[in-house]
Amino acid sequence: MKREEIIEKVNEFLVEEIEIAPELIKDDALLKDDLKIDSLDFVDIVVIVQKVFGFKIKPEDMGTVKTLGQFYDYIEEKVK
Amino acid sequence: MRRAVITGMGIYSCIGVTLYEVGNSLFEGKSGIGIDPVRKEYGYRSPLTGIVPKPILKPFLDRRLRSCLAEECEYAFMATKDAFQDAGIDTDYLENNEVGIFYGNDSSAKAVIDANNTIVEMKDTMMLGSGAIFQSMNSTVTMNLSTIFKLRGINMTVSAACASGSHSVGLGMMFIRQGLQDMVVCGGAQETNYLSMGSFDGLSAFSTRVDNPTAASRPFDASRDGLVPSGGAATIILEEYDHAVKRGARIYGEVVGYGFSSNGGQISQPSDVGCEIAMTRAMADAGVSVRDIDYVNAHATSTPQGDAFEAMALDRLFASAGTPISSTKSMTGHECWMAGASEIVYSMIMMQNSFIAPNINFEHPDEHSQNLNIITKARKQQLNTILSNSFGFGGTNSAIVIKKL
Numbered sequence: 001m002k003r004e005e006i007i008e009k010v011n012e013f014l015v016e017e018i019e020i021a022p023e024l025i026k027d028d029a030l031l032k033d034d035l036k037i038d039s040l041d042f043v044d045i046v047v048i049v050q051k052v053f054g055f056k057i058k059p060e061d062m063g064t065v066k067t068l069g070q071f072y073d074y075i076e077e078k079v080k
Numbered sequence: 081m082r083r084a085v086i087t088g089m090g091i092y093s094c095i096g097v098t099l100y101e102v103g104n105s106l107f108e109g110k111s112g113i114g115i116d117p118v119r120k121e122y123g124y125r126s127p128l129t130g131i132v133p134k135p136i137l138k139p140f141l142d143r144r145l146r147s148c149l150a151e152e153c154e155y156a157f158m159a160t161k162d163a164f165q166d167a168g169i170d171t172d173y174l175e176n177n178e179v180g181i182f183y184g185n186d187s188s189a190k191a192v193i194d195a196n197n198t199i200v201e202m203k204d205t206m207m208l209g210s211g212a213i214f215q216s217m218n219s220t221v222t223m224n225l226s227t228i229f230k231l232r233g234i235n236m237t238v239s240a241a242c243a244s245g246s247h248s249v250g251l252g253m254m255f256i257r258q259g260l261q262d263m264v265v266c267g268g269a270q271e272t273n274y275l276s277m278g279s280f281d282g283l284s285a286f287s288t289r290v291d292n293p294t295a296a297s298r299p300f301d302a303s304r305d306g307l308v309p310s311g312g313a314a315t316i317i318l319e320e321y322d323h324a325v326k327r328g329a330r331i332y333g334e335v336v337g338y339g340f341s342s343n344g345g346q347i348s349q350p351s352d353v354g355c356e357i358a359m360t361r362a363m364a365d366a367g368v369s370v371r372d373i374d375y376v377n378a379h380a381t382s383t384p385q386g387d388a389f390e391a392m393a394l395d396r397l398f399a400s401a402g403t404p405i406s407s408t409k410s411m412t413g414h415e416c417w418m419a420g421a422s423e424i425v426y427s428m429i430m431m432q433n434s435f436i437a438p439n440i441n442f443e444h445p446d447e448h449s450q451n452l453n454i455i456t457k458a459r460k461q462q463l464n465t466i467l468s469n470s471f472g473f474g475g476t477n478s479a480i481v482i483k484k485l
Contacts, residue, residue, distance in 0.1 A: 019143040040144065040210035047209045056204070 001079050006053075007072050013048050027069035035068065053079055083336075084256040085485065087329040088167025088317030089425050090159035094130030094272075094310050095412055097158065099166070103429045106437035107458045111294035111411045113308050118274045119281075126286035128296050130310025130413040132272045145228055147211035150191040152269040152417075153224045155313035156183065160225055160265060163315035168329055169263075171230075180233030180261040182251045183221045183315075184244025184268035186417040189276040191215035221269045221313075233261050239417075241472025242379075244268050245314065246420025249480055250338030252318040262323045268421035270311030277309045283348070285383060297414075298441035299380035299407035300387050300449040307381040310413030314422035332428045333482045336465075337366025343475025350385055352392035354477045355469065359397060362467060362479035370401050372465050373481070375436055377427045379469040380407035381414045390469065391448035399451040406439035406455045420470035424480060431463040431484055 014020045020035050031037045037045070046057045055078050065074050089099060094112025096102035105112070112130050119127040135154045137146050140161065149157065164170075169179075195212045199205055214223060219237040226235045234255060238248040245268020252264035280286070287306040289296040297308045324331055339361030343354035363369065376398060380387045387407075394405060408426045409415070415422050430437055436459045445454070463484065470478045 017143070043206065043210040044147065047207055050207060056206070 003072065003076055006075050006079065009052055010072060010075065013052060017048055018044065025068065027067065029068045030066060031068065031071065049075070055079070082257050082259055083321040083334055084253040084318050085321050085324050085334045086316055086332040086428060086482070087319045087324050088163040088169065089332065089428060090161065090163030090166060090315040091422060091425050092132070092135065092155045092158040093312040093314070093412060093415065093422060094132045097133065098162070099429060102426065103433060105411065106408065106426055106429060107435055109411060109438045109440045109458060111440065112310065113293045113296055113413050115290060115293055116274055122274050122278065124278060124281045125284060126281060126288045126290065128287055128290060128293055128308045130272060130308065130415070132312045141228065147209070148214035148224055150188045150215035150220050150271065151273055152185060152188065152271040152311070152313065153221050155311070156221045156225060156267065156269040156315065157228060159267060159313040159315040160229065163317050164229070167317040169317065174230050177263070178233045178261070179231050179263045179265065180255060181222050181226055181231050181235055181265040182238055182248040183225065183265065184238045184240070184248040184417050184421060185218060185221045186239045186241055186244050187271065187276060188216055188218060188220050190271055190273045191220070193275045225265065231265065234264065240476045240478070241474055242414070242416050243420055243470040243472040243476045243478040244417040245422065246468065246470035246478035246480055247340065248421060249316060249318065249335060249424055250340065250478055253335040253338055256318060256320050262320045264318045265315060266318050266421060267313060267315035268418035269313040270416045270418035272311035280309060287382060295441050297382045297410050299378065299382045299410050299439055300391060300445065300452070300454055301442045302444040302446040304382045304384060304387060307383050308413035310415045311418055312415060312422070313418055314425045316421060316424060331485050333431060333484050335480060336483045337362040337368070337481030339363070339365060339479040341477045343477070345475055348473055350389035350471060351475060352389045354475055355390050355393035355471060356396060358477035358479040359393065359467060359469065362481045366481040366483070368465055368481060370397055370403065373398070373403050373467050374461070374463045375427070375430065375466045376403055376405045377423045377466065377468040378405050378407040379471045381409055386471070388446070388448045390471070391452060395448065395451050402453045404436050404453050404455050404459070404461070406437055408437055410440040410442070420468070420478060423468050423470070424482065427466045427468050427482065431466060434462045435460050436463070
């Protein structure tokens with residue numbers, strides 16, 4: 001899967017399912033402070049990523065993932 | 081003594097989703113019963129059910145709030161939103177005043193079954209998502225409504241089978257009388273999905289009159305063959321009288337009496353004595369006599385046993401006075417955990433508009449109902465004092481008396 005396709009799919013579920021305002025979707029947006037993704041949202045994102053990308057996010061892997069750009073990187077690495 | 085009055089109501093039911101729609105249905109004797117074909121495939125004896133529309137929540141609630149709502153909470157949200165609006169209570173009021181909640185609910189079967197199915201399929205509890213736990217608990221309605229409306233008073237679900245909604249109103253009244261709260265959200269919610277009623281159907285308690293669904297629920301009629309499950313939600317805003325007057329609220333009526341009892345018998349066995357004790361206590365609490373009651377909204381669900389035992393109690397108390405009686409379950413089906421609250425809303429709509437809703441499908445009395453004044457056609461009549469009955473499995477009984485002010 002190409003990075004552009006990953007970005008498109010992630011942005012789509014963040015807007016459609018997590019209901020994040022489209023104007024907040026930027027590479028350097030902080031997941032917690034800018035996108036307001038809390039621990040409960042994260043549980044839902046784990047479920048969506050499993051359905052969309054076919055792997056399960058390990059909570060311990062997310063320690064270094066702070067921005068949306070880093071989240072794209074993480075998914076890209078996992079789906080390789 | 082501090083007095084508890086009704087200043088707001090909201091209803092989401094199979095006979096309408098606004099007070100106006102429901103009022104028309106009650107006056108016209110319109111049934112909300114239909115057939116759910118999925119129930120037959122699933123193994124039910126009876127596919128009959130109240131047909132309740134799915135609420136559209138997105139205009140009112142964000143994803144986080146919606147994701148925690150089980151079906152019965154969706155109904156309860158719609159009813160409560162409308163009840164607050166009806167009472168003239170806005171977000172400013174809720175942010176600056178302490179409001180409590182006692183709400184009747186006694187299952188969240190679909191949420192539990194769906195979660196179980198996901199775990200069985202995925203072998204991973206994280207695949208349930210964040211909302212499953214908040215949908216699955218019995219207190220799902222009160223935990224969600226108190227979060228959505230930012231309630232900061234008493235916060236508790238009342239689980240008392242088919243008397244849950246009625247007890248919630250009784251308890252709300254007591255908290256107001258005691259000076260513990262000035263405003264309490266009371267009500268009852270009932271899920272209507274096919275997963276929620278299979279075990280009840282398994283007792284052969286449901287009518288199988290599928291050839292004519294709107295004639296299936298026939299409380300007190302000699303040919304009744306069981307109840308029709310139904311649901312939705314009803315919300316009643318209870319408020320301390322002086323508090324209501326001070327803020328210029330419209331007052332529908334005063335909850336003047338709450339009576340309760342427990343049969344102490346077999347788990348599904350109704351009791352005429354238990355019913356009579358609850359009604360007698362409610363009237364004593366209200367300081368009224370049998371002849372002061374202008375209308376009884378009966379619990380009668382259309383089961384052979386249940387209606388017979390309630391009829392025996394009603395006969396002893398109300399037959400000689402000729403008190404008008406009807407069971408609105410003839411139109412709505414049995415709204416179970418919601419019924420005690422919705423039937424108070426139905427009765428208040430009647431009081432407000434001076435009519436008695438009919439007990440449709442009552443064609444031939446049996447030996448127990450033959451002396452009762454059961455109303456079969458809508459009747460224009462002023463109602464000053466009403467009594468509403470609710471009884472449930474385990475022998476829990478509740479009766480509420482309400483007076484017009």
